[in-house]
Amino acid sequence: MATKVWDGFIRGFHWLLVIGIAVLYFSGEEGWLEVHFVTGYLLLALMATRLIWGIIGSQTAKLSSLFHSPKAILASFKSTATYVGHNPAGSLMVLAFFVLIIVQLVSGLFTTDDILVEGPLVAHVPYSWAELAGDIHHTNIDILLIAIAVHISAIVIYRLRGKNLVKPLLTGNTAEPVSSAPAMRSGLIAYGIFVVLSAILLFTWGYEPLMALF
Ligand code: HEM
Ligand code: HEM
Structure with missing residues (x-):
């Protein structure tokens, strides 16, 4: 069953994250900064929703379930x-991703290309902070x-050892026997939060880069 x-x-969240990071990587490297900013705000909304879902969401989404002893x-x-x-x-990997992605997003808000484009918070901090944020943005991506x-x-190694982790992340279900079914909540609640946060960010910080795209 x-x-x-x-x-x-x-x-x-997972597959939008993969697409978002790919778009952000290439738009950053190519200097397509309007695309970079609009995608950045959407990813900021997505990541914030994931953290909120980590408190109010399904049992398997809970942030508290990600902390384990070294043993x-x-x-x-x-x-x-x-x-x-x-x-x-895997939980350790997930926590590392959350930290790295948040550092990348937040440092971006303070990063400037020193020519035309600057993150929305650059004007609020001394220039030396913006320089530091830019260094972090360029190093953290690596x-x-x-x-x-x-x-x-790791996913490939699990597959070679006979464990397909990708299928459950596509279908939501595992066919393997489990001791007890986890408590689930409807993901629609989280999508609602994501839409609201995206709208707020796109109408505020995102308005100018979004208009420049059309
Ligand atoms: C996970 C999210 C993000 C990723 C993966 C990412 C990635 C990158 C990459 C790869 C570059 C090119 C760096 C280089 O040329 O060495 C870049 C540049 C830049 N990013 Fe991001 N970025 C993200 C989020 C953001 C956000 C949210 C903002 C601001 C709203 C932002 C603002 C900038 C700016 C202004 C530059 C140009 C810096 C320069 O020309 O030196 N980034 N980003
Ligand atoms: C930009 C690239 C990627 C990033 C940043 C990323 C990040 C993540 C994160 C943060 C999670 C935890 C999900 C959560 O609890 O919210 C996760 C889980 C997972 N990812 Fe990725 N991922 C990437 C690419 C991929 C690819 C290409 C695959 C498949 C080949 C994949 C397969 C998986 C699987 C199977 C899990 C669940 C692992 C488990 O069962 O514990 N990921 N990933």
Whole structure:
């Protein structure tokens, strides 16, 4: 019998995150900063929603379920047991992603290209802060890329060991037996929060870059 382990928002969050980071990477590298800013605000809304969902969402979305002892983390590297939600090693990866993505988003708000375009908070801080934020924005992206490479390698290694983690993240369900079904909430609530936060960010900071695109 299939058990639901990932709600609709966690699944949508993951694949929107992948698309968002790809767009942000290429638009940043190419200097398409209007696209970069608009996508950046959408990703900011998405990430904020994920953190809120980590408090009020399904059991497997909870931030509190991501903290484990070093012993449990080491043990989970060796095991291919079925976990409901992220296993302890996976949880560490998820926490690292959240920190790296938030650092990238927040440093972007203070980053300027020193010519025409600046993040919405640059004008509110001394220039030395904006310089530091720019350095962080340029360095942190490389750490984020390394984390993505490790993440995808781990998913491939699990697959080679006979465990398909991608399928549940696409369908929401696992066919493997689990000790007890997790408590789930409708992902629609989270999408509602995402739409409201996106609208607020696009009508405030996002208005100018959005208009420049059309
Ligand atoms: C930009 C690239 C990527 C980023 C930033 C990323 C980030 C993440 C994050 C943050 C989570 C935790 C989801 C949550 O609880 O909210 C996650 C889980 C997961 N990701 Fe990715 N991901 C990326 C690419 C991929 C790709 C390409 C695949 C598939 C080949 C993949 C497969 C998975 C799977 C299977 C899980 C669930 C793992 C588990 O069962 O514990 N990811 N990823
Ligand atoms: C996860 C989200 C983000 C990613 C992955 C990302 C990635 C990048 C990358 C790869 C570059 C090019 C760096 C280089 O040329 O070495 C860049 C530049 C830039 N980003 Fe982001 N960015 C993100 C979010 C943001 C946000 C939210 C803002 C502001 C609203 C922002 C503002 C800028 C600016 C102003 C530049 C140009 C800096 C320069 O020309 O030196 N970024 N970003």
